[in-house]
Amino acid sequence: MVSVGPGRRGRPAGIAYHGVAGASQDCLDAVLNLLMGRSAIRQVRLLSAAGSHALLLSTEFDDLIAIKSGFSSGYSGEGPTALSKALCALVAHGATxxxxxxxxxxxxxxxxxxxxxxxLEALSLAQEIRPARWADYIQERHHRWVAEGYWVAMMPEVMPFAILDRRLAASALRFWANPDQALVDGYRLLEDTVRRRSGLDRHGARLFREAFNGRLGWPVAHEAEREGRAHLFANAFMAFRNPRMHRPAGPDPAALAEFLLLNQLFRLEAEAVEIAAVGEVGPA
Incomplete structure (x- = not known):
């Protein structure tokens, strides 16, 4: 049997704390940001005292993270709504x-x-509230969010740096300050890159149609795949880049998705080789 020395139970737990007490949105953001990470939240203990709530989260690696008491229940308002959304997101991610x-x-x-x-020891020995009532804190509309996938809309937009082509790194760093300019700069860089590699003095969709029809391509087995990749460049410019150049800059909720599409074009361009090398791989 392990002996516990005197005074040990009073030592600091040494766990992480997130959120600001009494700030509902800040505590909700703390939960959502943690769910965006790669360490899955496996267990959630909802700590309840007189209508005030905090959370103790356990990750798949048994790390403990406390979320301070920005949540509440028993009335209509920001605190109960934040608690409802937090529980909704945690349920959607499979947490117990x-x-x-x-x-x-x-x-x-x-x-x-x-x-x-x-x-922490006292909490590990404490009985959970029965019958379970935590599901009652999730508002009816948020129950539907879990079943129908609408919960994704409340997750924070983040730049996934790990999957970016390095040539978009500078644009990604300043993306949130001016998304429109970051996209315009990225499109211009992609054009310049393909123009230089192909030796063509063309612009926009015409440049990509000609560059990927006789000069650059991909060593893949199926001709349809090569054609599909080539068409993607011209079609993306017609569908996204050209309209962007002819409208005033302003709020754009789809800007990050468009940036990730542009990033995929850069990744495909990096994989393209001279057409002579493509010819060595015949269709299946």
Whole structure:
């Protein structure tokens, strides 16, 4: 049997704390940002005291993360809505949820980032509230979000740097300051790159049609795949780049998706080789 030395239970728990106590949106954002990471949230303990709620999250690697008490229940308002959305997102990601009644000073220690080893031990021994009521905190419309996939709309938009072509790195860093300019600069760079590689003095869709029809291509087995990739460049410019050049810059909720499409074009261009090399791979 392991002996526990005196005073050990009073030592700091040494876990991570996210969110700002009393700030509902900040605490909801903390949950959503964690769900965007690669370490899955496996277990959620909802800590409840007199209509105030905090969360203790356990990851797949058994790391503990506390979310401070920006959540509430028992009335209509920002706090209950934030709790509903947070639980909705956690359920959608497959987390197991249990609710535990705690004293108000326990919530205070979460908010002060001051949980002790004894606090965690006490919580591990505490019975969860039965019958389970945490699902009642999810508002009816948010229940539908889980079933029909609408929860994705509340997730934060983030730039996935790990999958970006390195030539778009500078544009990606300044993307949120001016998405329109980042896209325009990216399109211009792609044109310049293909123009240089192909030796053609063309622009826009015409450049890509000619460049990928006799000068550049991909060493893939199926001719249809090569044609599909080639058409993608010209069609993307006609569908996205050309309209962008003829309208005033402004808010654009689809800008990040368009940037990722542009990134895919850069990745495909990087894989393209001189047509002589393509000819070595015949159709299947």
């Amino acid at each position: 949820i249990s609710e535990h009644a705690v004293e108000p000073d326990y919530i205070s220690r979460v908010d002060d980032a001051a949980l002790s080893l004894g606090d």
